[in-house]
Each structure stands twice: as C-alpha cells, then as structure tokens.
Amino acid sequence: MTYLQNTYSARAGGGSFGQSDALFExxxxxxxxxxxxxxxxxxxxxxxxxVYPRRVGKARAAAAWHKARTAGVAAEVIRAGAVRYAxxxxxxxxxxxxxxxxEGWLHGRRWEDEVQPLVGAATRxxxxxxxxxxxxxxxxx
Numbered sequence: 001m002t003y004l005q006n007t008y009s010a011r012a013g014g015g016s017f018g019q020s021d022a023l024f025e026x027x028x029x030x031x032x033x034x035x036x037x038x039x040x041x042x043x044x045x046x047x048x049x050x051v052y053p054r055r056v057g058k059a060r061a062a063a064a065w066h067k068a069r070t071a072g073v074a075a076e077v078i079r080a081g082a083v084r085y086a087x088x089x090x091x092x093x094x095x096x097x098x099x100x101x102x103e104g105w106l107h108g109r110r111w112e113d114e115v116q117p118l119v120g121a122a123t124r125x126x127x128x129x130x131x132x133x134x135x136x137x138x139x140x141x
Contacts, residue, residue: 044075051079053086054099061102068106081111088115 041049041058045065049055068078082105089099100110 044069048075048079048082049102051086052082052102053089054096054101056101057103061106064103064106078106078111081113084115085110
C-alpha cells in the first residue's frame with residue numbers, strides 16, 4: 001500500500017495502520033465571544049462614539065473600548081475625555097486628517113490628557129490655500 005492509500009483508508013476507517021483519526025479532524029473553532037469580527041457595540045460605546053470628533057474605524061475602536069473597560073476605566077471618564085478632546089478640536093478648527101482616530105486615542109489612554117488649546121487657536125480659521133491675488137505684488141517685484 002502506498003502512503004496515499006494508507007491515508008485514505010485511515011480516514012475512511014478502513015484499516016488500522018497506527019494512524020489516529022484525530023490527525024484528520026479540524027481544530028475547534030475559536031469561541032464566538034473572542035471573535036473580533038463579531039464585536040458588539042454596547043450602549044456605552046455608542047454614547048462615546050456619538051461625541052467623538054472623528055468617527056472612523058468603529059470596529060477597532062469598539063475593541064479598544066472593550067479593552068479599556070475591562071481594565072477598570074469607567075465609561076463616564078472616557079466619555080468626558082472624549083468631550084474635552086472634541087471641544088479642543090472644534091476650538092482649534094482642526095482638519096479631520098489631524099484628529100486622532102478613536103482606536104489610537106483609546107489605546108493611548110488619551111482621556112487622561114490635560115487638553116489646552118493652542119495660543120491664538122480661537123482666532124485662527126481653518127487652513128486655506130493662499131490667494132495668488134494677495135501675493136501678486138510680492139511676486140512681480
């Protein structure tokens with residue numbers, strides 16, 4: 001008998017060549033509770049998500065939220081930090097690309113930060129490309 005015939009007969013239970021059927025069984029699937037593709041969005045997380053200034057990567061943010069909550073951090077503390085951060089972003093009129101994503105903000109425990117707006121941030125508007133008409137006199141010299 002060849003190796004393949006031996007393997008097939010062992011799978012079919014047709015012969016006992018010292019091979020266990022356990023070799024051909026599929027490993028048990030991971031527990032559904034630990035499966036990251038089935039993350040549940042709790043009501044507490046949804047309240048955090050509603051106040052956070054940049055809503056990108058919700059599943060990863062939910063996983064980071066769950067990790068922070070299981071570490072013993074109160075949901076109100078995290079949410080209050082998110083509100084402070086949202087106020088800072090609004091006061092500085094930050095471009096969205098410069099706003100931290102929720103996952104990184106949660107992993108970095110940024111709710112513990114003391115946020116202070118930059119000096120003059122309230123008077124500064126959002127970034128805009130320079131108007132060539134404003135600089136025409138400088139360029140023509």
